[in-house]
Amino acid sequence: MKKLKNSELNRKNVAAFKESKKTPIIVILDNIRSLNNIGSVFRTSDAFLIEKIYLCGITAKPPHKDIHKTALGATDSVDWRYVEDTLELIKDLQQQGVKTIAIEQADKSVMLQDFTPKKNTKYAIIMGNEVQGVRQEVVSKADYVVEIPQYGTKHSLNISVTTGVVLWDLFKKIVL
Numbered sequence: 001m002k003k004l005k006n007s008e009l010n011r012k013n014v015a016a017f018k019e020s021k022k023t024p025i026i027v028i029l030d031n032i033r034s035l036n037n038i039g040s041v042f043r044t045s046d047a048f049l050i051e052k053i054y055l056c057g058i059t060a061k062p063p064h065k066d067i068h069k070t071a072l073g074a075t076d077s078v079d080w081r082y083v084e085d086t087l088e089l090i091k092d093l094q095q096q097g098v099k100t101i102a103i104e105q106a107d108k109s110v111m112l113q114d115f116t117p118k119k120n121t122k123y124a125i126i127m128g129n130e131v132q133g134v135r136q137e138v139v140s141k142a143d144y145v146v147e148i149p150q151y152g153t154k155h156s157l158n159i160s161v162t163t164g165v166v167l168w169d170l171f172k173k174i175v176l
Helices: 014-019 035-047 065-071 086-095 136-141 159-174
Strands: 023-030 050-056 080-083 099-103 123-127 144-147
Touching: 023 035, 023 086, 023 159, 035 050, 035 065, 035 159, 050 086, 080 086, 086 099, 086 123, 086 136, 099 136, 099 159, 123 159
Parallel strands: 023 050, 023 123, 050 080, 099 123, 099 144
Antiparallel strands: none
């Protein structure tokens, strides 16, 4: 086996990415504090052709050097928008037929491996604050609550890791 060079990867340029058919998934970042986490979510969203990222509440917006450091240019390829009020955004998306999924541990959550996305449906995953998680009022308004099973001593994963796990799982179920 030979490791591939960047020139051998046949990656899209930004213009080709913008023209590509997107995965019908939106990412909502609600009150994310870490600029590195924000950048990582942009980069992962680029990898899976995610339709859009919404940055809400205290979540920082590009351009910012610390976001750029981990996004590696994905802030140019992935469509994004800042919306202050996450609850209003969720209401607007639901009125457009988008199904919202809070990624959180809750009493009636569905384990990620058991969640089956419906065909011809657009989804928005809601990622919460690094310490507090997804706020209760946001969980209450979501159409679904999905949880990643965890078997160790910790009760959470880093938000950028969680986003990657969830996006890969949904991408497999929707696209592949």
